[in-house]
Amino acid sequence: MVRAGIERAGRILDAAAGLIARYGYDKTSVSDIARTAGIAKGAVYQEFASKEAVLEALLLRQTHRLARTTTEAVTADPQGGRLSAIYRHALEALAADPLMRALYTADSQTLGDLVRGYGPERYAPRQRWAVAFVVRMQEAGLIRTDLDAQSVAHVLAIISTGLISIESTVGSEAAPPLESTLDAVAALLAGGFEGDADADPTEGRRAFTDFIATPLSGDGTQSPEPTG
Amino acid sequence: MVRAGIERAGRILDAAAGLIARYGYDKTSVSDIARTAGIAKGAVYQEFASKEAVLEALLLRQTHRLARTTTEAVTADPQGGRLSAIYRHALEALAADPLMRALYTADSQTLGDLVRGYGPERYAPRQRWAVAFVVRMQEAGLIRTDLDAQSVAHVLAIISTGLISIESTVGSEAAPPLESTLDAVAALLAGGFEGDADADPTEGRRAFTDFIATPLSGDGTQSPEPTG
Structure with missing residues (x-):
């Protein structure tokens, strides 16, 4: 039963990902998701409490996939452990992801409302993760130590946010x-x-793969909860 | 008559700026703007064809004000002509501007739709301006020459976009x-x-003030057209 639930949850997320990438979150309804997944609307609600819960689970799954893609690229690259290489591989994965692009450009308002709704505590685990990574890179001599780790992590987040969101003000053309x-x-x-x-740079690669293997948060809301 | 129109246009923009910074663009109506400016709604339409035209004129005025603030800071700073100093002063001015913050965080969708509506040609003059500035800084030895000017200008735009828009995903707390x-x-x-x-760095200061003095665009839509 649990395995069937996980499979069904995955199918719901696949359907939601395709619809959101194509039409945006706001224009995607739970009925659309059910129809595309080939299941009844009630079955979606057996897996997820709301459309918002679907989006949350989807964001988590997509974050894990981006982390995996980035880890593979970092591992395959001889200079992959340098900050510039790690970050470049991460941005490449992010920019190539149609769901993340759709959410950050067409649906940035929706995402913003969702994240603001959680309050700062929601973002905090990810931030602590990034700061801890910067500290370890500093210890390995791979990031300069005269800048504080929190600011370095924040500037890296600013660059990725900017890369994704500039499309909505500039247009990709x-x-x-x-x-x-x-x-x-x-x-x-x-x-x-x-x-x-x-x-x-070997130490940087190790730092990155260790950190990727660390769960982002212990708040218990980060994985789809199969109830069926 | 023309001077009275310019004064009235200015009062309308002041009213709109206050309302948008406080309530956002979407929640601000032409009636609200007229009431706050202490004039009839019809008088607003004598100056501006639509609420969108008010926003456009406001963005232009605010961009000029940010440029002036940045120029003053760059001029007062002995190291002000370095790229890092120019850019820091520009980001400080941007971050301190409640209207720009409101537009880029709460109203990013609105701004995005507005800008996308113009198509890439709308953004092109600003982009050419930024690229020309980078080229001149490269000629002065103030920006490295092994990177192409267009990419450097784009990365600078990414950082400012990211700085403003990260608030909507992270929260300023x-x-x-x-x-x-x-x-x-x-x-x-x-x-x-x-x-x-x-x-x-003196050459960088000169490059910046010269460029600030150059009109951003010759498309004729960038200044409020007093019709009253």
Whole structure:
């Protein structure tokens, strides 16, 4: 029964992901999700309390997928443990994800309301995670130590938020090719935030994969709860 | 008659700025603007064709004010001509502006729709301006020349967009103090984008003030057209 629930929850999330990427969150209803998943509307409510709960579970699943994609790219790259490389791989994964792009551009207001609704405590675990990662990179000599870790982590979050949300103010047609933008971001981080040029990038790769393996939060709301 | 129209247009913009900063663009009506400005609703329409035209004129005026504030700060700062200093002063002015913050956080969807409605040609003049500024800074040795100017300009735009829009996903309570964030951004740019450490910052100040004095666009839609 539990396995059937997990499978059904996954099918609901797949349906929701396709619809949201195509039409946006606001224009996607629970009925649409049920129809696309090929199940009854009531069955969606057996898995998720609300459309908002579907979005939350979807965001969590997508975050885990982005983390996995980034980890694979970081592991395959000989220089993958440098901050500039880790961040470049993460931004590439983020920019290539149609669901995340749709949510951050067309539905930024929706996401904003959702996140604001949780209050600062909701974002705090992710932030602590990022700060702890920066500290470990500093200890490994891979991020300069004369800047405080919280500000470095926040600036990295600002760059990823900006990369995704600039599309809604500039439009992707007017922007330079993504590859050139990412080259410039990587050069910026390499010159501006990286530490000792002789530091061993292997340690950065280990720091990143360790941190990816750490659960983001212990608040109990981060995984779809199969009830069926 | 023309001067009276300009004065009245200014009063309308002041009223709109206060209302939008407080309640957001969507919740502000032309009637509200007229009431706050102490004039009849019809008089607003004598100055501006629509609420959207008010917003457009307001954005233009606010952009000019931000440019003036930034120029003053750049001029007063002995190191003001360095990229890191120029950009820091610009971000400080932007972050301190309640109207711009309100528009970019609560009303980001509205702004996005407005800008997308214009198509890429609308953003193009601002972008050309930024690229030309980067090229001149590169010629002066104040920005490294191994990165293409378009990408550098775009990354700078990404950072300012991210700084403003991260509030809607993180909330300002969870962010580190603005000063520390700006310190980290300045350090990032100084190490990552600035050129020759011996380059003369005076040339950067001149480049910035020259560019600020250049009209952003010749499309004829950028100033309030007094018709009364």
